[in-house]
Amino acid sequence: MTDQLTVATPGESRAWLRTELRTRKTQAALTLTAGVLAAAASTIPAYALGLLVDRIRAGSDAGAIVPVAVVLVAAAVVGGIATAFGGYLTARLGSQILADLRERTIARALRLPAQVLDRAGRGDLLSRVSADISAIDRAVSEVLPGMISALLLAGISLAAMIGIDWRLGLAGAVAVPLYAIGLRWYLPRAAPSYAAERVAIADRSQVFVESMQGTRTVHAYGLEDRHLGSIEGLSARARDISMNVFALYTRFVWRINRAELTGLASVLVVGFLLVRHGVVSVGAVSAAALLFHRLFNPIALVMVTFDRVQDAGASLARLVGVLDMDVERRDGGTAPAGRELVLQDVSFRYQGGPPVLSEVSLRVAPGEVVALVGSTGAGKTTAASLAAGILRPESGYATVGGVAVTELPADSVAIVSQETHVFTGPLAEDLRLARPGASTGEVSAALDRVGALAWARDLPDGLDTVVGSGGHQLTAAQAQQLALARVVLLDPPVVVLDEATAEAGSAGARDLEQAAAAALRGRTALVVAHRLTQAASADRVIVLDHGRVVESGSHPELIAAGGRYAGFWAAWSATDRR
Ligand SMILES: Nc1ncnc2c1ncn2[C@@H]1O[C@H](COP(=O)(O)OP(=O)(O)OP(=O)(O)O)[C@@H](O)[C@H]1O
Numbered sequence: 001m002t003d004q005l006t007v008a009t010p011g012e013s014r015a016w017l018r019t020e021l022r023t024r025k026t027q028a029a030l031t032l033t034a035g036v037l038a039a040a041a042s043t044i045p046a047y048a049l050g051l052l053v054d055r056i057r058a059g060s061d062a063g064a065i066v067p068v069a070v071v072l073v074a075a076a077v078v079g080g081i082a083t084a085f086g087g088y089l090t091a092r093l094g095s096q097i098l099a100d101l102r103e104r105t106i107a108r109a110l111r112l113p114a115q116v117l118d119r120a121g122r123g124d125l126l127s128r129v130s131a132d133i134s135a136i137d138r139a140v141s142e143v144l145p146g147m148i149s150a151l152l153l154a155g156i157s158l159a160a161m162i163g164i165d166w167r168l169g170l171a172g173a174v175a176v177p178l179y180a181i182g183l184r185w186y187l188p189r190a191a192p193s194y195a196a197e198r199v200a201i202a203d204r205s206q207v208f209v210e211s212m213q214g215t216r217t218v219h220a221y222g223l224e225d226r227h228l229g230s231i232e233g234l235s236a237r238a239r240d241i242s243m244n245v246f247a248l249y250t251r252f253v254w255r256i257n258r259a260e261l262t263g264l265a266s267v268l269v270v271g272f273l274l275v276r277h278g279v280v281s282v283g284a285v286s287a288a289a290l291l292f293h294r295l296f297n298p299i300a301l302v303m304v305t306f307d308r309v310q311d312a313g314a315s316l317a318r319l320v321g322v323l324d325m326d327v328e329r330r331d332g333g334t335a336p337a338g339r340e341l342v343l344q345d346v347s348f349r350y351q352g353g354p355p356v357l358s359e360v361s362l363r364v365a366p367g368e369v370v371a372l373v374g375s376t377g378a379g380k381t382t383a384a385s386l387a388a389g390i391l392r393p394e395s396g397y398a399t400v401g402g403v404a405v406t407e408l409p410a411d412s413v414a415i416v417s418q419e420t421h422v423f424t425g426p427l428a429e430d431l432r433l434a435r436p437g438a439s440t441g442e443v444s445a446a447l448d449r450v451g452a453l454a455w456a457r458d459l460p461d462g463l464d465t466v467v468g469s470g471g472h473q474l475t476a477a478q479a480q481q482l483a484l485a486r487v488v489l490l491d492p493p494v495v496v497l498d499e500a501t502a503e504a505g506s507a508g509a510r511d512l513e514q515a516a517a518a519a520l521r522g523r524t525a526l527v528v529a530h531r532l533t534q535a536a537s538a539d540r541v542i543v544l545d546h547g548r549v550v551e552s553g554s555h556p557e558l559i560a561a562g563g564r565y566a567g568f569w570a571a572w573s574a575t576d577r578r
Pocket residue numbers: 118350351353356374375376377378379380381382383
């Protein structure tokens with residue numbers, strides 16, 4: 001299984017929540033005040049009913065009952081308004097904090113180093129910004145207002161019972177350890193179950209996302225059954241864990257009922273004895289019993305929703321964990337003092353794997369185009385990713401104009417990788433990602449430079465045609481051309497090119513090579529040569545073998561030297577060149 005992204009400790013989550021509440025002090029204080037008012041108002045009916053019992057027992061006439069009824073109605077109205085207002089304020093405060101958290105998590109996730117995401121799997125990140133956010137959202141809007149008002153009500157009711165007679169308060173408090181025992185029994189069992197459930201769901205979505213992303217490979221190799229089998233297995237695991245969680249919950253409810261029964265029985269027995277000894281009136285005991293009975297539903301709500309709050313807590317830890325992760329590129333960055341690209345003694349290995357690059361050194365002079373050549377797995381794409389700052393070297397350094405590539409401003413080095421993504425929306429907007437606010441003339445000129453203007457204009461709505469998922473489908477070669485046009489618009493001094501020209505077919509590949517040459521004109525460029533014609537037209541060629549530089553020189557020089565490159569060229573000329 002893949003490594004997961006960072007999860008915050010309970011202490012880190014609490015510290016984060018405290019900071020968020022501190023920045024919204026007034027709102028938090030108002031929310032608490034409304035909650036206390038609502039709880040206080042809802043204890044009044046119990047007192048009033050106690051009074052009523054005493055007056056009826058004393059044979060008072062109907063006139064004595066009316067003021068009690070008025071108090072009851074007034075308390076109900078005030079309590080109702082305060083409860084609604086408190087609930088609204090709690091949900092509002094929670095939603096604002098959550099919206100902020102969601103934005104910051106996504107902003108942080110978008111800036112995580114590619115190798116971290118590769119290691120953790122994108123499914124984990126997806127489930128954090130979707131399932132985890134929803135879990136917290138539901139807890140904040142459905143559970144938290146009720147839970148906060150229930151806890152306030154419990155505190156105030158217990159104080160009121162002690163106010164009637166401390167022995168009645170004590171009798172009611174007998175239930176507290178029983179509730180606590182119930183929670184102590186439940187929580188340690190529930191926590192690992194929820195964690196296991198969450199991991200099972202993340203694993204299932206990871207496999208699902210991978211199957212969807214690799215649909216073509218799955219079809220090509222007839223792997224449908226195997227993938228379905230693995231999704232089915234992981235789904236069954238998630239289901240079994242959920243059923244165990246529910247069985248646990250049922251046994252927990254029994255423990256809640258036991259605490260309620262014991263508490264109420266204690267209040268009634270103690271009340272009976274106190275009345276018998278003439279210490280308190282029947283009405284006072286009725287009020288205490290009503291106050292205690294009134295807590296049944298709110299406390300049960302706290303107990304049974306504790307799991308959802310705990311669930312939300314686990315989700316919160318996963319989001320706060322992402323917030324605490326190191327991001328790749330600082331805002332702004334340091335401007336390079338020149339356009340020379342240098343890899344110096346760079347070594348690299350993927351997490352736990354064998355060395356992929358060993359002390360690779362290369363220099364690309366300002367405005368020079370250098371092609372990287374080597375057999376499959378030689379380390380070309382890895383070297384390109386290090387040069388573009390997507391990966392960090394294990395030792396050695398990669399710089400442009402003397403500044404580490406990971407510290408450069410975002411528009412200093414552009415990479416066109418094998419994985420080009422076309423964002424959903426009008427084609428012109430896809431290009432404007434590189435330069436927001438570019439005019440239609442500038443967008444057209446960029447497309448023209450890479451030879452894409454003619455087909456772009458021929459699309460159903462020209463440059464306004466919606467492309468990407470659900471829109472007009474572009475070919476792989478067209479998507480590559482768009483990526484090159486984005487480079488032209490971004491106008492970076494340094495470009496790293498690792499396109500998938502091979503997928504475009506040989507005529508398409510030649511078009512793409514021309515498009516790339518046009519986009520690279522005047523820039524410092526490191527090009528992974530998937531076709532040797534790209535190497536032949538470069539200023540210099542560097543040959544990689546098993547992660548080491550084995551040859552370097554111009555195309556004619558290397559051909560004349562009769563070494564490894566000359567061998568590649570001979571093989572290429574004989575079979576692939578058309
Ligand atoms: N994300 C990754 N995790 C682990 N190993 C990787 C990863 N990417 C590449 N490798 C391994 O690193 C080595 C170099 O891969 P790289 O893609 O850099 O080679 P390449 O020369 O570009 O090959 P190709 O021409 O096939 O793209 C290979 O052995 C490859 O299996």
